[in-house]
Amino acid sequence: MKKVEVLSDKPALIERALQLTIAKMTNAIAERGVCTIALSGGSTPKPLYEAIAAQHLPWEKIHVFWGDERYVPPNHPDSNQLMARQAWLNRVNIPGENIHPIPTNEADPAVAARKYEEHLQAFFQTSGDEFPKFDIILLGMGSDGHTASLFPHTEALKARGLIAVGNKQEEPRITFTVPLINHARCVVFVVAGADKKAALAQVFAPDADDFNYPSRLIQPQGELWWLLDQSAGEELQVSTAAES
Ligand SMILES: O=C(O)[C@H](O)[C@@H](O)[C@H](O)[C@H](O)COP(=O)(O)O
Numbered sequence: 159m160k161k162v163e164v165l166s167d168k169p170a171l172i173e174r175a176l177q178l179t180i181a182k183m184t185n186a187i188a189e190r191g192v193c194t195i196a197l198s199g200g201s202t203p204k205p206l207y208e209a210i211a212a213q214h215l216p217w218e219k220i221h222v223f224w225g226d227e228r229y230v231p232p233n234h235p236d237s238n239q240l241m242a243r244q245a246w247l248n249r250v251n252i253p254g255e256n257i258h259p260i261p262t263n264e265a266d267p268a269v270a271a272r273k274y275e276e277h278l279q280a281f282f283q284t285s286g287d288e289f290p291k292f293d294i295i296l297l298g299m300g301s302d303g304h305t306a307s308l309f310p311h312t313e314a315l316k317a318r319g320l321i322a323v324g325n326k327q328e329e330p331r332i333t334f335t336v337p338l339i340n341h342a343r344c345v346v347f348v349v350a351g352a353d354k355k356a357a358l359a360q361v362f363a364p365d366a367d368d369f370n371y372p373s374r375l376i377q378p379q380g381e382l383w384w385l386l387d388q389s390a391g392e393e394l395q396v397s398t399a400a401e402s
Contacts, residue, residue, distance in 0.1 A: 160382040162362075164391035168205075168350045171387040175348045176209045178383060179294060182344050186293035187219045194282075194290075196225040196334065196342075198298040198306070199238030202350050206296075207245035217252035221281070225295055226307035226324065226333040227260035229267050237262075260332045267323045267330040274332060275321040289320065289341035291380075295334070299349045303357035303371030306339065307331030310370050336375045343380040347373070350387040358386070362394055 165171040179195075186193035197203065228236045239259040247257055258277065264270040282290035297305045307324030308314050314322040317335040324331040339345060349358065360366045361373045368374040376382065386394065 159380075160384070162384040162386070162391070162394065164386045164388060164394065166388055168387050171348065171350055171385055172205045172209060175203075175206050175296075175346065175385050176213075178346060178385070179206070179210065179296070180213060180215070182294045182346075183215065183220060186343075187216060190293075191219065193220045193294070194223065194292050195220065196223040196292050196295045197238065197242050198225055198296045198348070199227070199241065200298045200300075202298050202348055203296060204241060204245050206348060207242055208249075211246040211249040215250075217250050218256065220252065221256045221258060222247065222252070223258045223278075223292070224260050225297060225339070226331055227262060228307075229262050229270075229330040229332065231262060232259060262332070267332060271321045271323050271332050275319060278320055289338055292342040293344065295339055295342040295345045297339070297345060297347045297373075297376065299347055299354060299357065299361070299373050301353045301357055303361055303373050305347070305373045305376060307333035308336065308372040308375070310372060315369055315372055315375065336372075339376055340378045342378050344383070345376060345378045345381070346383040346385060347376075348385050349390050352389040354386075354390040355393060358390060358394060 165174050183193040224238055227238050230236050232239050260274050261270045278290050279285055284290050299305050302310055309324060309326055312325050314324040314333055320338045322333055322335050324333040360371045
């Protein structure tokens with residue numbers, strides 16, 4: 159199930175993303191007593207995380223993970239963990255053990271990736287080639303069509319495990335893999351800005367190179383939502399009727 163919504167501006171986009179995220183979190187808790195959510199990084203979601211922090215939710219039932227992380231210390235200005243803690247997690251009464259940051263303190267990023275994979279398998283009680291099912295995975299999209307840290311024409315796009323080492327030019331990243339994202343119950347892209355328009359056109363094109371526009375690879379078994387602001391999604395308006 160894929161739904162595309164174009165909102166009038168960034169504040170409306172964030173409000174809609176908040177509404178959808180809260181609904182999915184509440185539903186997960188009602189159905190299974192717990193919600194597992196993986197966060198995207200970058201700049202777009204910061205106001206969304208600030209808005210979530212203002213909600214009254216059963217924080218003890220919510221477990222927060224990251225869909226990708228820059229390979230920097232947790233107090234580095236580029237850290238996705240730092241951004242989410244400052245915008246949201248430090249502002250609510252969520253137990254420390256409910257926050258599951260990606261480790262970035264190993265000399266070898268591949269070791270960190272393996273450790274996070276083991277952490278996920280232990281938390282979700284999965285093993286071997288089973289994939290954990292996240293309730294919600296929030297994603298952004300870069301102007302090159304990347305998502306998480308799945309960059310065009312990188313090895314991470316072919317990874318078949320849970321967690322891979324991504325690369326933005328020479329900069330290592332730790333990222334969810336395509337299959338892990340695609341096993342989620344609900345994936346929500348939140349994309350804003352005219353600089354994303356060209357890549358969106360390619361991602362939504364009937365045929366384009368998936369490895370050139372990695373967001374095309376995100377085809378979850380569960381729900382797929384694309385929430386766009388006008389400046390990013392206006393040219394898609396014609397074809398943004400909800401698709402079955
Ligand atoms: O670590 C990251 O940077 C993100 O996870 C990345 O995938 C981000 O979502 C896109 O690059 C969009 O970033 P903006 O929201 O800043 O445009």
